[in-house]
Amino acid sequence: MTLAGTWRLRHQRYQLQGEVCEKCGSLIFPPRDVCPECEAPAKTPYTFSGRGEVYSYTTVYHPPAGFEEDAPYTVALVRLEEGPMVTAQLTDVDAEQVEIGMPVEMVTRRISAEGEEGIITYGYKFRPVLRRTRG
Amino acid sequence: MRDVAIIGIGQTKVGEHWDLGLRHLALEALQAAMKDAGVERADALYVGNMLSGELTGQEHLGALIADFAGLRGIEAVKIEAACGSGAAAVRMGYIAVAGGLADVVLVVGVEKMTDYLGPRVTAALAMAADADYEASQGVSFVALNALLMRRYMHEFGYRKEDFAPFAVNAHANGMNNPNAMFHLKVTPESYARAPMIADPVNLLDSSPVCDGAAAVVLAPIEWARQLDHPVVRIAASAIGTDALAIHDRRDPLTLEGAALSAHRAYQQAGLGPKEIDLFELHDAFSIMAALSLEAAGFAEKGKGVRLALDGEITLHGRIPIATMGGLKARGHPVGATGVYQIVEVVQQLRGEAGDNQVPDARIGMAQNIGGSGATVITHILERVG
Structure with a gap:
C-alpha cells in the first residue's frame, strides 16, 4: 500500500471511524458516503466502539505476498456491536481457542511491513475481550 | 434485438503451459474456434482476462491478440471482471451481435498464472476483493x-x-x-x-492455479443454420x-x-x-x-x-x-x-x-x-x- 493510500485510511485504521446516515440512522463501516439502506448521502463521521463478536474465522497457512512472515495467522469476520461487519486478523489468541460468537475487541497492531525500507502499516486487529478486574 | 448463436468453439488444454505464452494460448483457442465456425474474419474481438498485467506484465490485450491472430485493424478490447472476466467478455460479444452492431464476433478468455510462485499469485487473486478493507488485512x-x-x-x-x-x-x-x-x-x-x-x-x-484459453464465435442465428453443427442459441x-x-x-x-x-x-x-x-x-x-x-x-x-x-x-x-x-x-x-x-x-x-x-x-x-x-x-x- 502506498504512503498516500495509508494516510487516506488513517481514521478507519486507527479509530474504526465510519459514518452515520442522518436520514435513516444507519451506522456504516467501512465508510461509503452513500447509505446502503436508504441511498441518502451519509458523510457524518461516527466512531465505533470496537467491540463485537466473531461471525466466522479461519487460519491462513498460504499467505499472500507481504504477509509471509506472519503465517499462520487467524482472520475473522467480526460483527460489531453496532451492526456492521469487519474483516480483520485476530491477535493475542491461539487458533484452537477461537469460536463463532466469541466476544472480541479492537486493538491497534502492525498489519504488514514492506521490508527494511518500506512502509509499516498499522491498523485494527481484534483480540478476545479481556476479563475486567474489580479495582 | 437479434437472436444470437454460438457458431464455433475452441479451447486449449488447461494446465501448466511453461512452453506457451499468453498470446500463444489465446491464438490456439481462437484458431480452433474459427475453424469450428468456418470463419476467417470477424468484426470484433473481446478478450476476457483478469491478471495479465500483474502476472505477465502485459496489458492492452485487445489489440495485441487481434494483431497476433492475424486480425489487425478490427475492433478489439479487453474486458475485466475478476474471475468473471470470461463470461463478461461473452456478454459484450452478445450485446454487439444482438444489437446489430457486429455480425461475427470472437471472444477469447485467456489466463497465464504459472510463471510466478504461490504468494505472488495469491496476492494477485486477492485483487478481486476489496483492497482497502479485505486484502489489506x-x-x-x-x-x-x-x-x-x-x-x-x-x-x-x-x-x-x-x-x-x-x-x-x-x-x-x-x-x-x-x-x-x-x-x-x-x-x-x-x-x-x-x-x-x-x-x-x-x-x-x-x-488450481493454471494456464488456459477458450474461445467462442458469435453470429446472428441465420449464420448458424448454414453450418453442419446443431444450432445453439x-x-x-x-x-x-x-x-x-x-x-x-x-x-x-x-x-x-x-x-x-x-x-x-x-x-x-x-x-x-x-x-x-x-x-x-x-x-x-x-x-x-x-x-x-x-x-x-x-x-x-x-x-x-x-x-x-x-x-x-x-x-x-x-x-x-x-x-x-x-x-x-x-x-x-x-x-x-x-x-x-x-x-x-x-x-x-x-x-x-x-x-x-x-x-x-x-x-x-x-x-x-x-x-x-x-x-x-x-x-x-x-x-x-
Missing part, C-alpha cells in the same frame, strides 16, 4: 471462502466430510475430459485426507452484482448477485430452474458450488450441500454440474473460465461431450462469478436445431 481468496464455509457449516449443521461430493463429482467428470488439468480419481476417503489450506477449506475444495445473457466485500453484504451466505443474475436470465429465456438440463457453475471452492445451487434456485437456502449428498449433481442426477470437470478438475485459469464453461455447455448441447454426455441435453446454463460473488454472469444456451 492479509485475507487470501481461499480464506474468504473458508470464512463462508465455516459459517455455513455452523448455521446449517453440516460436517466437513459432507462437502466431499463436489470434489468427487468434478474429478469423476474431469477423468473423461482430455482438456482437463487433472485426471485424478477423488474418493470421500482421499477428500478426508487432503491437506488443509485455510480451515475448513482443504486442497480438494479448491480449484444464446437464450439469455445477464449480469448481477453485489457488494465487493463479504462484510458489506446483507447476508454473507446468500449470493445476491448470483440470484439476481440467474433471475434475470430465467426471465429473458422465459423458463426456470426445472427446465435446465445441466449447470456449469462456478465451483472455484466447494462452498461456492453449494451457494450457487441455492442462489440459482436448484436448492433452498442451506440445502445446496444436501443436494450434492443426495447424488443429484452427477451426470444422471436432477441437475448435473461440472460436467467436464468444472473449475475443480478442468481447472480455473481465472479470466478464461467463463468461456470454458460456455464451450462445455455447447459441447453438451451439440452431443459432443463423449463419455460425459448428459442424455438429451437441450438447455444448459453457465454461471461465472467474479470475486467472492460481486459480479455474476449467467448465460442460458438452447439447442434449436
Whole structure:
C-alpha cells in the first residue's frame, strides 16, 4: 500500500471511524458516503466502539505476498456491536481457542511491513475481550 | 434485438503451459474456434482476462491478440471482471451481435498464472476483493471462502466430510475430459485426507492455479443454420452484482448477485430452474458450488450441500454440474473460465461431450462469478436445431 493510500485510511485504521446516515440512522463501516439502506448521502463521521463478536474465522497457512512472515495467522469476520461487519486478523489468541460468537475487541497492531525500507502499516486487529478486574 | 448463436468453439488444454505464452494460448483457442465456425474474419474481438498485467506484465490485450491472430485493424478490447472476466467478455460479444452492431464476433478468455510462485499469485487473486478493507488485512481468496464455509457449516449443521461430493463429482467428470488439468480419481476417503489450506477449506475444495484459453464465435442465428453443427442459441445473457466485500453484504451466505443474475436470465429465456438440463457453475471452492445451487434456485437456502449428498449433481442426477470437470478438475485459469464453461455447455448441447454426455441435453446454463460473488454472469444456451 502506498504512503498516500495509508494516510487516506488513517481514521478507519486507527479509530474504526465510519459514518452515520442522518436520514435513516444507519451506522456504516467501512465508510461509503452513500447509505446502503436508504441511498441518502451519509458523510457524518461516527466512531465505533470496537467491540463485537466473531461471525466466522479461519487460519491462513498460504499467505499472500507481504504477509509471509506472519503465517499462520487467524482472520475473522467480526460483527460489531453496532451492526456492521469487519474483516480483520485476530491477535493475542491461539487458533484452537477461537469460536463463532466469541466476544472480541479492537486493538491497534502492525498489519504488514514492506521490508527494511518500506512502509509499516498499522491498523485494527481484534483480540478476545479481556476479563475486567474489580479495582 | 437479434437472436444470437454460438457458431464455433475452441479451447486449449488447461494446465501448466511453461512452453506457451499468453498470446500463444489465446491464438490456439481462437484458431480452433474459427475453424469450428468456418470463419476467417470477424468484426470484433473481446478478450476476457483478469491478471495479465500483474502476472505477465502485459496489458492492452485487445489489440495485441487481434494483431497476433492475424486480425489487425478490427475492433478489439479487453474486458475485466475478476474471475468473471470470461463470461463478461461473452456478454459484450452478445450485446454487439444482438444489437446489430457486429455480425461475427470472437471472444477469447485467456489466463497465464504459472510463471510466478504461490504468494505472488495469491496476492494477485486477492485483487478481486476489496483492497482497502479485505486484502489489506492479509485475507487470501481461499480464506474468504473458508470464512463462508465455516459459517455455513455452523448455521446449517453440516460436517466437513459432507462437502466431499463436489470434489468427487468434478474429478469423476474431469477423468473423461482430455482438456482437463487433472485426471485424478477423488474418493470421500482421499477428500478426508487432503491437506488443509485455510480451515475448513482443504486442497480438494479448491480449484488450481493454471494456464488456459477458450474461445467462442458469435453470429446472428441465420449464420448458424448454414453450418453442419446443431444450432445453439444464446437464450439469455445477464449480469448481477453485489457488494465487493463479504462484510458489506446483507447476508454473507446468500449470493445476491448470483440470484439476481440467474433471475434475470430465467426471465429473458422465459423458463426456470426445472427446465435446465445441466449447470456449469462456478465451483472455484466447494462452498461456492453449494451457494450457487441455492442462489440459482436448484436448492433452498442451506440445502445446496444436501443436494450434492443426495447424488443429484452427477451426470444422471436432477441437475448435473461440472460436467467436464468444472473449475475443480478442468481447472480455473481465472479470466478464461467463463468461456470454458460456455464451450462445455455447447459441447453438451451439440452431443459432443463423449463419455460425459448428459442424455438429451437441450438447455444448459453457465454461471461465472467474479470475486467472492460481486459480479455474476449467467448465460442460458438452447439447442434449436
